[in-house]
Amino acid sequence: EEDDEGLGSAAAWKVNMLERAAALFSTRGADLHSYIYGTRATSDGAAQQMRGLSLGGGGGSDDDDELFRPKQAQAEQQAAAGGPAAVDAPDALDSSRVAVPPELLAAWRDEGAAERLRNRFVTGDWGEGEARA
Amino acid sequence: MLRFRGAQCFRQRLLCATITGRPIRIDDIRADDQSPGLRDYEASLLRLLEKVTNGCIIEINETGTSLRYKPGFITGGSHGQEHDCGTSRAIGYFLEPLALIALWGKKPLTITLRGITNDNTDCGVDVWRTVTFPLLRQLTGLEDGFELKVVRRGAPPLGGGEVLVRLPVVRQLPPVSLADEGMxxxxxxxxxxxxxxxxxxxxxxxxxxxxxxxxxxxxxxxxxxxxxxxxxxxxxxxxxxxxxxxxxxxxxxxxxxxxxxxxxxxxxxxxxxxxxxxxxxxxxxxxxxxxxxxxxGGVVDSSHQALVLLLCAMGPEEMSEVRLGPLTPHAVLTLRHIREFFNVQFSVRPERESQTIFLSCVGAGVKNLSKKVQ
Known part of the structure; x- marks a missing residue:
């Protein structure tokens, strides 16, 4: 627990990061299934309550000059810390479009990057393309 | 009554509640924000729901941080309906829930939407016209009835765009089977x-x-x-x-x-x-x-994952299967809401070589009881 305090606001989004990544990139269906359905959408769960409390109690202790400081939303804190906004932040932006990270987009500028997709186009190897079906 | 927290997935909650007829309550909407409560575009979406349904009850507390919504009957109708979507979010934001809600109406819906037609946050009207509506045509089995006409375009910040949208009604949906991506x-x-x-x-x-x-x-x-x-x-x-x-x-x-x-x-x-x-x-x-x-990979792009999953879940009590690329956060949240509202759970089968995921479910068998029999 002490380590978490040392990391400050960055600690909040690092929690569960590894297992979340493992679930998303896992090839086993059970992992993905528990990632999707492990959390309930409704607010009856005790876990949700706990998270709400810790959110309220948290907050950086960087500047204590002001007695009252506005509470920042979790997403804003993470954006300030340079991390990606949490998927399941209670007030996450409601948009079906996914924000592609700039570095992922920049990778397509590289020479030969598009060529790796050749077999997904009809100009590529049809045998390779149909192997996916 | 289903209870939720926060502003996330606001549209899916209202959409599922309206189609299943289940009342919901959302608390702590941006309770920690500097300007707490519902945003103007969310209030606008609630007004739009009032226009296309009959008898819904919407209660919002003084600060706008809590909302109680009891859905009414979906009416549809073509008597010069119009809605000003404002300039905070694009028309695509409103069209996403509206297109699915209108399917279960009494009459086909014709509505004029005003606001921003294209921006960087929501699906633009060109995507709706060239991708989403063809997809809906195929998955609902209705060849005609879907129409979107761009009368005026509107860019942020001032908007000024106008689109005319026609949406048909269905009795029930056919099963979905989309597994072949093609080249x-x-x-x-x-x-x-x-x-x-x-x-x-x-x-x-x-x-x-x-x-x-x-x-x-x-x-x-x-x-x-x-x-x-x-x-x-x-x-x-x-x-x-x-x-x-x-x-x-x-x-x-x-x-x-x-x-x-x-x-x-x-x-x-x-x-x-x-x-x-x-x-x-x-x-x-x-x-x-x-x-x-x-x-x-996948049979649809990332912005249409949630739409396809919702159509699978509302489908008949038969097996539906789709193949998607890596799930977006929005799709994951949608899957969770589908379980709460429709009691439908997908089985997921990732495929290693292609890095795609096969999702299959037995639909909830939603039927449109208000559609007139011809």
């Missing part, structure tokens, strides 16, 4: 511009072709330069690209110039707009986004 055989697109030089469209086309022609010769992008009142209230330009595969799947990507710096757009969009203000860069960005979507 990309041609790329089509629309490059639009308004209140800027007409050359902007051609320059965006050049930027996109520069990337895509290396892979495919069959790239044709229409240019759509709007003038006069049809150009809306703000200058803007952008491009929508659609890849069509041999199995008839459509994959879209779009990019729009963020000319309203420091406006309502997200921080990321504003930062991107800072450096990508040249039309060629917008075209190139859209082309790279399209390549990214194709490499993700």
């Amino acid at each position: 990309v055989k041609r790329i089509r697109g629309v490059a639009y511009s308004m209140r800027v030089s007409p050359q902007a469209s051609n320059r965006m086309v050049d930027g996109a072709r520069g990337v895509l022609n290396a892979l495919l010769a069959d790239v044709y992008i229409f240019t759509d330069h709007m003038t006069g009142p049809a150009a809306g209230s703000s200058p803007g330009y952008g491009i929508t690209l659609v890849a069509e595969t041999t199995s008839g799947r459509l994959i879209a990507a779009e990019a729009a110039a963020a000319l309203d710096r420091g406006g309502t757009g997200t921080a990321a969009a504003a930062a991107a707009g800072e450096e990508e203000i040249v039309p060629e860069d917008i075209g190139q960005r859209a082309a790279h986004l399209l390549l990214e979507e194709v490499s993700r």
Whole structure:
């Protein structure tokens, strides 16, 4: 627990990061299934309550000059810390479009990057393309 | 009554509640925010729901942080319905829940929506016209009835766009079976511009072709330069690209110039707009986004995952199966809400070689009881 305090606001989004990544990139269906359905959408769960409390109690202790400081939303804190906004932040932006990270987009500028997709186009190897079906 | 917390997935909650007829309550909506409570676009969406349904009850507390919603009957109707979507979110934000709700109405819906037609946060009207409606046509089994006409275009921040939307009604949905991605055989697109030089469209086309022609010769992008009142209230330009595969799947990507710096757009969009203000860069960005979507795989692009999953869940009590690329956060949240409202749980089967996921479910068998029998 002490380590978490040392990391400050960055600690909040690092929690569960590894297992979340493992679930998303896992090839086993059970992992993905528990990632999707492990959390309930409704607010009856005790876990949700706990998270709400810790959110309220948290907050950086960087500047204590002001007695009252506005509470920042979790997403804003993470954006300030340079991390990606949490998927399941209670007030996450409601948009079906996914924000592609700039570095992922920049990778397509590289020479030969598009060529790796050749077999997904009809100009590529049809045998390779149909192997996916 | 189902209880939720926060502003996340606001539209899916209202959508599922309306279709299943279950009342919901949402608490702590932006309770920690500097300006707490519902945003103007969320209030606008609630007003739109009031227009297309009959007898719904919406209660909001004084600060706007709690909402109680008891859905009514979906009426639809074609008597000159119109809705001003405001300028905080694009028309696509409102159309996403509306298109699915209207399916279960008493009468087909015809409605005029005003506001922003294309931006960087929501699906633009060109994606709706060229990808979403063809997809809905196929998955609902209704060949005619879906129509979207862009009367005026509107860019952020002032909007001024206008679209006419027609949506049909269904009795029940057929099962979905989409597993074949196919190979990309041609790329089509629309490059639009308004209140800027007409050359902007051609320059965006050049930027996109520069990337895509290396892979495919069959790239044709229409240019759509709007003038006069049809150009809306703000200058803007952008491009929508659609890849069509041999199995008839459509994959879209779009990019729009963020000319309203420091406006309502997200921080990321504003930062991107800072450096990508040249039309060629917008075209190139859209082309790279399209390549990214194709490499993700799946039968639909990432922005349509939630829509397809919802249609599967509302389908008949038979097996429906779709193949998707890596799930977006929005799709994951949608899956969780589908379980709460429809009691439908998908079984997931990731495929290692192609990095795609097969999702299958037995639908909830939603039936439209209010549709008139001809």
